[in-house]
Amino acid sequence: MAKFTYSEKKDTRSGFGDALLELGKTNKNIVALTADLAGSLKMNAFAKAFPERFFDVGIQEANMMGMAAGLTLEGKIPFAGTFAEFASGRVYDQVRQSIAYSEKNVKIAASHSGLTVGEDGATHQALEDIGMMKMLPGMTVINTCDYNQTYQATLAVARYKGPVYLRFGRPKVPNFTPSDMPFEIGKAWLMREGADVTLIATGHLVWEAVEATEKLEADGISVELINIHTIKPLDQASVLNSVKKTGAVVTAEEHNRLGGLGESIAGLLAKHYPVPQEFVAVDDRFGESGEGFELMKKFGLDAEGIYKAVKKVLERKR
Numbered sequence: 001m002a003k004f005t006y007s008e009k010k011d012t013r014s015g016f017g018d019a020l021l022e023l024g025k026t027n028k029n030i031v032a033l034t035a036d037l038a039g040s041l042k043m044n045a046f047a048k049a050f051p052e053r054f055f056d057v058g059i060q061e062a063n064m065m066g067m068a069a070g071l072t073l074e075g076k077i078p079f080a081g082t083f084a085e086f087a088s089g090r091v092y093d094q095v096r097q098s099i100a101y102s103e104k105n106v107k108i109a110a111s112h113s114g115l116t117v118g119e120d121g122a123t124h125q126a127l128e129d130i131g132m133m134k135m136l137p138g139m140t141v142i143n144t145c146d147y148n149q150t151y152q153a154t155l156a157v158a159r160y161k162g163p164v165y166l167r168f169g170r171p172k173v174p175n176f177t178p179s180d181m182p183f184e185i186g187k188a189w190l191m192r193e194g195a196d197v198t199l200i201a202t203g204h205l206v207w208e209a210v211e212a213t214e215k216l217e218a219d220g221i222s223v224e225l226i227n228i229h230t231i232k233p234l235d236q237a238s239v240l241n242s243v244k245k246t247g248a249v250v251t252a253e254e255h256n257r258l259g260g261l262g263e264s265i266a267g268l269l270a271k272h273y274p275v276p277q278e279f280v281a282v283d284d285r286f287g288e289s290g291e292g293f294e295l296m297k298k299f300g301l302d303a304e305g306i307y308k309a310v311k312k313v314l315e316r317k318r
Contacts, residue, residue, distance in 0.1 A: 012168035015150030017042025065094040084113035084126035100136040114254035118292035125287035131259020145206035152183035188235040194224035205252040212306035252280035276316035
């Protein structure tokens, strides 16, 4: 089986920022908005290159979403960027009414998601945002795993017609996705074939799943590893095909267990093919302040947590 390696660590938010600049060069309808966080979302290069297409609204996230919706009426493709907590919780009414319900072509760029925001603490750690956004009719929800995937996803999102919630993060993480790998919205990436268990991961948990897979295979366990970057619409066929082969599944995400990827998978399997499932996720609680990856370890969102979950689900399968 293919062995995944990486040569460097890069932050996913830079993948977004670099792709946004490239989009600005090739499509005059691309516009960008932020709520006083251009530096944090790596939007400064776009702002410098295209000042007439960049709007810093200050700390007025709700107004930003309304502005973004209005810009679509003139054929613009707005990327509205802020922290994931502010892009979901603080502006939910505007996103629901002005963007989702109104079917506006707004791209919500949600950075600094999950526990890896770190020292900013529980108030800034968005662990509910995937659930909030996937419940909105017509909203596409994407959660990328590394720099290259975020770059390609940003390009794909610009081509896509309809509202999108694009979720990425703050820290530097292994960059292992092939740089020329096209991003297909709604299509899972089967990273490794296996027979004993299906391991489905998203976002920062994908690399942790890679490391867990190598440890499990050293124990003689055959893992089928799937990267689900598009949580909605979910690639149901890929999930079902895999689980029918393996008979057990573990889901891994940097999100609350309630409302996230794991629940989407569980709902699909309950309807079509029930099998034992274990969840690697935050267990219905808020985060806390600390170093990002120390928090991931404390909450069990790491390779070791995934390894233990696979061992547990295999016991249930037996």
